[in-house]
Amino acid sequence: MSKLIVNSLTIIDSFKEVANKFEFDKDSNLIVSDNNSVGKSSIIKSIYYCLGADIKNFQPTWEYEKYIFQLEIEIDNQACIIKRKGKIFIVKDGESLEEFGNSKDFSIWFQGRLGMNLLLQRPTSETYTLSYMDAVLSPFYIDQDNSWDGTLFKNSISGLGGYKDAVKTIFEYYLGLSNIGLIAKKEEKNKNTLKSQELKEKIGQLSGVIEAYHQKNDVEKAPVVDLEGLQNELQEYIIATNVLSGEIGKYSQNISVHKRELDLKQQDVKELRKLLSITTKAYGEIEYICSHCQSVLTREQSLSRLELKDNEVSIKERIEELNFGITEIRKKVSDAEDRLVELRSQFQNYNKKISEIRNVNKIESYVNQKVLSELDDLRIELDIERDKVVNINKEISKEIRELKKKLEINQENINNQFNSLIHNLSRMLMIPSLLSRSFGKFTKLQGGGVQLNKECLALFLVYEKLLSKNSVFKLPMAMDSFIKNETDAKNNDYMFSAVENYFMNNENQTFFAVIRKNLEYFSQDFISKTNVLLLEKPILLPEKYQELSVQLINKLD
Template sequence: MNDVILTEILISDFQEKTARKFYFNEGINIITSSENHVGKSSLIKSIYYTLGAEVNFDDSWNKLSKIYSVKFRLGNQNYQVVRYTKKFAVLQNENLLLLTDDVSHELAKKLEEIFDFGIYLPNKNNQKVELAPPVFSYMPYYIDQDLGWSEIYNSFNNLGQYKKDDRLKSLYYHLGIYNKKTIKLMSDKDIVNQELKKLESESEKIQTVIETLSSEINNIVPASNIEELERNLTISKNKIDELVKVVALKRNEIQKLEGLSQGHKFQLALIEKKEKISINEKSVKNEFLCPICGYRLNNEIFKIVEINHGLITKKYATEQISFQISKLEEDLKNKKIEYISLMKNLKKEEDLSIDDKSNYENYLTQRGLEKTINSLNIKYDNNLTQRNELVEKIKDINKELKDLPTKENVESIYKDFVIQNLLSLGAWESSYEEKIGILKPIKAQGTLLNKIILAQEVALFQTIENLDLKITKFPFVIDSPRGNEASKLSSYEILKLIINIDSLKQIIISTVDFENYRKDLNYTGKIEITFLNDKRKLLNEKMYEENVSEIESLFELFSENRDS
């Protein structure tokens, strides 16, 4: 069984020392009176307030001075939720499961586990899908006297953390279109789609790079092999090294000859300044140093002249020195010719070396590009494989989603029930035909408003029953369904529609003068009726005394765990 059945509610005011306990049965529960202001609405509001929703209590009702306890049955398990201000205790068979003041997370999670039902909605601020507070599980199951009859599904407070359209989409969970599995599948699908888009973008980039590199590699002349290039480079380098050595030697020879030639020219200039040069032992020993610059005169020239003539004359010295200069100039000329030739050969070898290096670099570039392209092709193939796997995942998810009720089918069933209910209430108009939709409720004003709201909410339950959904259902709690009805017939039609909802195991109705309609309703099932007569005396001292032990234990529950 997936129906939550309320069994009991206890409300106690610790300041006034008053309390009230009500018992509920499976089926139809009527809370009635002969007049208003006896506490029917406060009792009705307290049910889902205790279970974690926020409602609009009357100003005279001090909710903060009261402790609330609701007991319910789900399957063969008994549960209890206790609320004191913003603190909650959840018990199973009198064993404490949770004590918290966190409704949106801790209480919501625990009740989701108990009910095996939860609603996930995108937060308005960050669009992150999250488990919604418990109130959204109760939203279609409660019609408030003050708020619920002015706009459909408008009976609870503090729903603003979600957009109105998303709040209405919570109805899809009650209709089996969405559920925890659906949300996980849809979330998984979104993640897979994001991964797929990322891979597709990456694939496009890889293709662009491959095309660019392929174009680049086509402009490079391929080399034969790396070994040949390296060998040519080594040979070229050795040739250049040898030529550099020869060029250096040749340059040294030239520099030496130029030095000798300059020396002889200096001697010649010196001789021309003197009439006669005598040579003796002292001058020979001193190697004919120039007294001005310290240059050594060529000793050999003076020795030759001395042997042949014994006397050095200016004319003879001049002839000999000029001859030496002429011979040196001839040698110097030849050496320079050789040097120029060597430099040309060196330049040629260097140019050849540069070409080899260029080929070598081209080869390396080509080899590098080919390696890169091969690597990118492998990456592209892996990318393609991953994309194909993700596409298959999406197909599998879509197949699972396809097995769930489709929106189109559900909408069609729902629409038929809305029309049927409006007809039974005498509120049908042909203009509603195109306006009926789960997420776009019919809007109306005036005397038909109650009937139109009720027709749509009841159609929701009828659709759930028609689809045979194994989904958790909650008690349908309705406060003052006849509030705006001027005629007894209209009141009768409304009550008849409500008590004949076969799809729900428990219905709780608060209404005035129910006994005036009971006989005409011809309802054969059991109806549990509670009469309230004392004005503004829903809670009383006598009930407090009868339940003081339980009330005190509930207060102790929060007191003992205050620091936990």
Template sequence: MNKLVINSITIVDYQNEVANKFNFSSKSNFITSIDNGVGKSSLIKSIYYTLGAKIKSFPSGWNFKEYTFQLDCNVNERNIIIKRLDNVFITKSEDIIQSFYDEKSFSKWFQDILGMNMLLQTKKSGKFSLAYMNAVLVPFYIDQDNSWSSFYRDAIENVDMYNGQPKTIFEYYLGLSNEKMYSLEEKKKNITLKKNEALGQVKQITNVYDSYSSEKKTEGVDYQNFEKERAELEEYIRITNELSVKMSKILKKIAESRTRINIHESDLSEVKKLLSLTRKRFKDIEYRCTYCHSILTKEQSLARLELADNEFELKNRILKLNKNISEETKKLEKYKENFKLLKINFDERNDKINKLKMITNIEDYVSQNVLAELRNLISKYNFVANDKEMKLNQLKKEISIEKNNLKKRRELLNKNFEKFKREISDMMGEISLNDRKILNFSKVKETGTALNKSLLTLYLIYSNLVCDNSDILIPIAIDSFIKNEISDSNERRMFEAVRNYFISLDTQTFFSIIQKNMSYFDDSEVNTILLTKPLLNNKKFQEIKSSLIINY
């Protein structure tokens, strides 16, 4: 397991010559103040901003783009420093200082440091690529604003550039990612393609072998007069070898073209099935209820619109596949025509050679060479096909094992999810999450205190699941969850849940709380950072400024 721990954050405002440094415990840290508006949220947001998150909103007056931030961290026993000024990152690890001027390169450095390789599928290209820090940090930052109206979606910007988020992000941390399965299936697909190509070559060359052997009726070679005909023999061999190479290349192209057409036709069949299913689902959603004639809900309408979008994309895919099949068919016909011309050329040259002296003996000799070369090619491609078959069998075993492991892991995680849901729900009281399943990140349809309690319950559940099951741990932060007027009873229940299921986590945590609510906690359980105004001051500006790393 690789665990990131933040030892301190340094914030410097060069323009106003003010600064401050805040030290943290490796366990639970309470960011507190006597009143609101002191800077608790600004401090927590700044931590994750320095880690590379594009925070959706900072408190008014916190000019984060003009400040310089620096985190002193440990990854296991390894010390690292991360400094950020606007979109420039400077890092120090093992006395090596590096600068990064874009999110992609910094994210790669960060993931390498933590031993990560989070690959997510982008909506724009459909390809899998290394995730930016915005996605990497999603499970670990719960802000005071957007996180209490949506569920793991709006606290950090640009995460919606990926398909299936935040589900795919949590699957990565919980060990349920299909990344390995996807890689194995891709290998299987590629090896199957190469195996079929080899078998196609064997079939084509065998047909040529049988045809040629039958046509020439070769019985053996008499070499008594071979010396007299050496020149003719060498020319015959050269011509035969040349034609053999050309025939082999054309046959390979024919086999490859047929394989590509088969793949396109298979994909076309699958897309047509998907289009049929999409149209069926589209028809199932009426604009008015057939019983009471009421207007559809917003969610039903959106579902209908989404199906319409899917139908449009599927139709475009069908057009593209039909185009590919048409283009590939034309190529195949061209290859066949080339092969036909090559065969004519072959026959013409044989007619010329037939006029040579001692042609029977020479023809037998050359025919044997042709057949031997064809046998070698058949053996070569049979070997390739057998090798690919062995690799396919091994891959099938690996895929079966991986599927079984994923199934068992999902069952265990689901069991723990239900356990935490039951325990925390009982502690919270009066919340309706009975039907909520693991990795269901749909919007919580409640309001007021009920919404806060349900979201807090879910955040605590997933924080525990990640902490217990992930090989990568990043500090988890929960900003203030009290966004509505709540009763003393509900307040007590919510803070009790935080005490039992958040500050007890075996990872570094940050929690924002005003001083009066500290009565719900034992001071010995947490490291308290009491903030006062102004958050940045000039008392130790020069000393703090000099502690920042510099990349010359």
């Protein structure tokens, strides 16, 4: 089992120089405010954003693209820190510090760290590829703004539209019902069957050739090599070398361009590091040499040229961005140089082949008795290879039978749990219309008002409970307030009671957003055991800025 717990969330606005840190309980957390528009939703969204999700509908006043987010988490009781600023992620995992320039690379790290391998299909492809964090996190976050229109688990986080049958496939993966492994085994078996047939045909052809030679009394001379064919081959190699010559020139030019760009970024980093090294004393009197034009600049002019505010956090963030760019360019240069070596090696090989063909006047080949021995050895090798393929397919067939049986057992178990949960919640929330709903049916719910709210809530609670009880991956679960329509006290009592008993007590860490007056619908015993985080405006404070800024992880060479 892999369990992730969020211990704290730090948010820093280095432009306005405000910040705050929010600490959480490893079990259940209530995010509370006296009224709406304080920032409950923004806090929950920020957690999943920092974990790599492309969150929909941040509040316009929540300038998340400018903020620095940092999560202190535990993965199976091992401390880890994740920082995100825009598209750049920095991860401190034990003693290692890694940087990722996009959510794809971060998702590769994240899934590898948790032992996950969530594969999904693109709409126009038959192959499966490793999913992004949008898909990984989508079952665990229920948004107030986009989750209550009857569409289940698809609209809280962007990106799921880029996959085929995404929601169903994702839940099947987490609940051990995915048939991707079974499909892969069947494809492997089919490929091996074709290979076995091809080997059988080759063995038959070789046997015929060997038999024909045995029936002959002497060995015939082979025909002269087709010199016209060699001439055509020569022309093909000449054309290929011309193409390679052009490629070599192009890559050489690209390397020069990248090196110039690398030099400029390194000069900027050098200038920024000099700014960091100077104490705050007499800033205005210190002069700097521009890294590009060598002009003498004051500190203020240097910061203005680099479009930075005069604080340590902004300068460090720019250094990190430049260092990431330097790493990317170095990789491009390295890749281009490696490719250049390959092209030059291929160019030399082609030239050698041209020289060999030009020296050919007449090539003759004779068949002797050694050919029979070599053909017989080849037949034996093919027989051994075919036997191996046949035996491998026997093992694969056994694995397929075991996988099918396991999937059938798991499916029956999940169906029974689903039906039991649906029955209990339908009765509790007085929505008998859901009794006909079957597991894995994610079609949009119809209707509106309180009835739709209750149906959505019931299904969300059912699937979250299934994940909590059956998935080996325990990621934090969050539900923004479900009250999108006016409801009476009786309905509120039923709905909050359902949240308390079917969501907040899950094995996963849980988060739920609620206004303070609605805490009365939860039991006092539950409230006493739950972390209640009370938010007040403004949630980012200037007095927290200096203290929290120094706690940020940074990747500086």
